[in-house]
Amino acid sequence: MKKRLFVSLLASAVAASCLAGCGGGTQSSGEKETATSGGETYTWKMALNSTEGDNAYDTAAVFADKIKELTDGRVEVKLYGGASLGSTSEVLEGLSYGVADIICESVGTLATFTPLANIDAMPYIYSDYDHFMKVWYSDLGQEMKDKIGEASGFKLMGGTFRGPRIVTATKEMHNVSDFKGFKLRAPNLEMYLKTWQWMDAAPTPMAMNETYTALQQGTVSGQENPMADSMNYAFDEVCKYWIKTNHVYSCNLFIMDANYFNNLPEDIQRAVTEAAEYAGKEISAKQLQKESAAEEKLIEKDCTVIEVDLNEFKGHFDGFADKNFPDLKDWADRIKAMDDGK
Numbered sequence: 001m002k003k004r005l006f007v008s009l010l011a012s013a014v015a016a017s018c019l020a021g022c023g024g025g026t027q028s029s030g031e032k033e034t035a036t037s038g039g040e041t042y043t044w045k046m047a048l049n050s051t052e053g054d055n056a057y058d059t060a061a062v063f064a065d066k067i068k069e070l071t072d073g074r075v076e077v078k079l080y081g082g083a084s085l086g087s088t089s090e091v092l093e094g095l096s097y098g099v100a101d102i103i104c105e106s107v108g109t110l111a112t113f114t115p116l117a118n119i120d121a122m123p124y125i126y127s128d129y130d131h132f133m134k135v136w137y138s139d140l141g142q143e144m145k146d147k148i149g150e151a152s153g154f155k156l157m158g159g160t161f162r163g164p165r166i167v168t169a170t171k172e173m174h175n176v177s178d179f180k181g182f183k184l185r186a187p188n189l190e191m192y193l194k195t196w197q198w199m200d201a202a203p204t205p206m207a208m209n210e211t212y213t214a215l216q217q218g219t220v221s222g223q224e225n226p227m228a229d230s231m232n233y234a235f236d237e238v239c240k241y242w243i244k245t246n247h248v249y250s251c252n253l254f255i256m257d258a259n260y261f262n263n264l265p266e267d268i269q270r271a272v273t274e275a276a277e278y279a280g281k282e283i284s285a286k287q288l289q290k291e292s293a294a295e296e297k298l299i300e301k302d303c304t305v306i307e308v309d310l311n312e313f314k315g316h317f318d319g320f321a322d323k324n325f326p327d328l329k330d331w332a333d334r335i336k337a338m339d340d341g342k
Helices: 008-021 055-070 088-097 107-112 115-121 129-136 139-152 190-198 208-217 227-232 258-262 266-300 310-316 320-324 326-337
Strands: 031-034 040-047 075-080 102-106 154-169 183-186 202-205 222-226 241-244 249-257 304-307
Touching (some): 055 249, 075 266, 088 107, 102 107, 115 249, 115 326, 129 139, 139 154, 139 326, 154 258, 183 190, 190 202, 266 304
Parallel strands (some): 040 075, 040 102, 183 202, 241 304
Antiparallel strands (some): 031 040, 154 222, 154 241
16 A cells, blocks of 8 residues: 555644543544443544535435444534545545545545556446446455555445536537537546646546636636535536537445554444445446436526547557556456347
8 A cells, every 4th residue: 555645744733532531442533332232332434525505515424324223323523525535635634544434435436555546537438327337246246346456455345326527518519529629627646637738638537525616817728526415516597508428437336444454343344245235336326317417407598418429439549558557457458248139
């Protein structure tokens, strides 16, 4: 596992709570005490960037209810939304110090810990919802979670469909050539940046909370996210054109510090895994409905939804993995091979 670069000041700040709440040599913010009925009880902090209505937050809410049910109340999960415990990178760096006990985020956010996590944003390896769910709840999906987790020092569980990422723009675009020189906000992750560079576009890393203003002012001409998420950010107010490139099917997972998870009682470990998978499947099905509803609302708001020739875009990315991410080519090929619609 890569050495955590979190500052010592943070470790000192949480030391008292860690010592009070943890046993067995693991550090966590989770309060732990012996229940009168036997067994230990836990109160965990769940870190979330978003608030109610977002895919990750809603997945976390279902998880919290389910694990409480599975453990007869021995595990209580408190949700901390709106990045109130810190940014994603800060929380991931600080999980082992007790900043939080668990986080629900995309696989790709772990790319700073291991390049294997870049598989999350590999373009055009999934065809639709059924293909995505088949992969992430298969032996291959478990293999990816295990390998990425081992390489980064985390335990990864579940798998939630977020909807395909599309482009919202201030100008109309239909073909690959239309994206040449197009300046759009993109996550500051290697896979996303290289994807848009492959399209001869001009990706601009920027925080999501700055993107709306940047679109208003013309600093960028577009951004890319799942349709429902983009609606949540009110991008329909600043982007008239919604281009269904469907270039990435990203996966939200539950992430815990591996050492902390491995020191939990086996029955709690099983409950965490079961609750994660239950929540992932339930919210994935609801996400399909949200995507459909979002498109209907866009049309009502006089936005233009553009269907592109996906075969053109997929063909443009032939050789992308070979040249840029050869270590991920095997996974990419195996994912594509699981597409029943081929």
